[in-house]
Amino acid sequence: MSYAGPEFEPSSSRRPPMRRALLVALGVLVPGALLGWVVWQGVASPGGSDQPDRAERTAGGTAPGAGDGKEPRGSATPYSAAPLKGKVVVIDPGHNPDNFQHTAEINRKVDIGTNRKECDTTGTSTNSGYTEARFTLDVAHRLRTLLQQQGATVKLTQDGDRPYGPCVDERARIGNAAHADAVVSVHADGSGAGNRGFHVILPAAVHEGGADTRPIVGPSGELGELIATDFAHSTGTKPSNYVGDGSGLVTRKDLGGLNLSTVPKVFIECGNMRDSKDAALLTSGAWRQKAAQGISEGIVRFLRG
Missing domain, CATH: 3.40.630.40 (Zn-dependent exopeptidases)
Known part of the structure; x- marks a missing residue:
């Protein structure tokens, strides 16, 4: 996302002091929020993503390690790649x-x-x-x-x-x-x-x-x-x-x-x-x-x- 700071404002469109103060505040908060999001992503998902990898998303539900009782990473609902596990x-x-x-x-x-x-x-x-x-x-x-x-x-x-x-x-x-x-x-x-x-x-x-x-x-x-x-x-x-x-x-x-x-x-x-x-x-x-x-x-x- 990009935005124009106060130093780039056209001289013909001066903003009221309150509006100018708001823009300055946003200029400080938005980059900080973006940095925090990037750091959180890196911690939450060592592989760079908290979504199942492609093998885990195949139609049959099979993936490397399928049948070990673990659900795919990032799965919103329980699913079993081995419906007869334990039988x-x-x-x-x-x-x-x-x-x-x-x-x-x-x-x-x-x-x-x-x-x-x-x-x-x-x-x-x-x-x-x-x-x-x-x-x-x-x-x-x-x-x-x-x-x-x-x-x-x-x-x-x-x-x-x-x-x-x-x-x-x-x-x-x-x-x-x-x-x-x-x-x-x-x-x-x-x-x-x-x-x-x-x-x-x-x-x-x-x-x-x-x-x-x-x-x-x-x-x-x-x-x-x-x-x-x-x-x-x-x-x-x-x-x-x-x-x-x-x-x-x-x-x-x-x-x-x-x-x-x-x-x-x-x-x-x-x-x-x-x-x-x-x-x-x-x-x-x-x-x-x-x-x-x-x-x-x-x-x-x-x-x-």
Whole structure:
């Protein structure tokens, strides 16, 4: 800002003494105020500005250090770049790539509450030999990445890093010990040709032996419904035409992974590996990414309420 002091006033326009005194006062105060403002700016913002830097203002809200619980500098209202920060999700990739080499171990029976059942199975495969265990690990890895991007802590029950299993009772214990907010067991079915589509398996109300699913039936049902809706939308596939009466939801009490869980948990059968049309989807990396996206969106909606 510039102004003309009394020494620059035209001789033909003399001002009254009071007005002249006011101008002199302003001439002293304004520069002082400007100097004070500059000093305040330097102290308030070491970087020269108290506004978030450009990275912190991106549309996704992500910035260097995002997810550390700190809000961007200069933010007028609280915001979270990690909406699932503090949430724990356990992903349970069905079966294990090396189960077939350990048949004695996986055939050992374990207590699932309602009865005793095999520790694990080898899983199914497509007619061309693409195994369910490979499929489930691939989807689990993609799902883990998506959930971690949302700030969740993600644990896998197995990552192809053990010789077999874990057994179904141990899979349940892993989710329980993690105090998981949600657990999803990823599978693909091995039904007959012509049977197509996905379905989500929910825990039945079981109270037998060491199993008591009554506290988790409600939240698990909500989790399953959200995943089914978002999976269908993301992948463009339809609910199973052979179980679930077209709802994409099935309730079972014969699965140890559900019976022994004390935290919200569901299974998802992403498609039928023994049907050629479903198999074409399941063996597509692009489709598996859509599958992971759909499961992730359902989990996020469940955890965010």
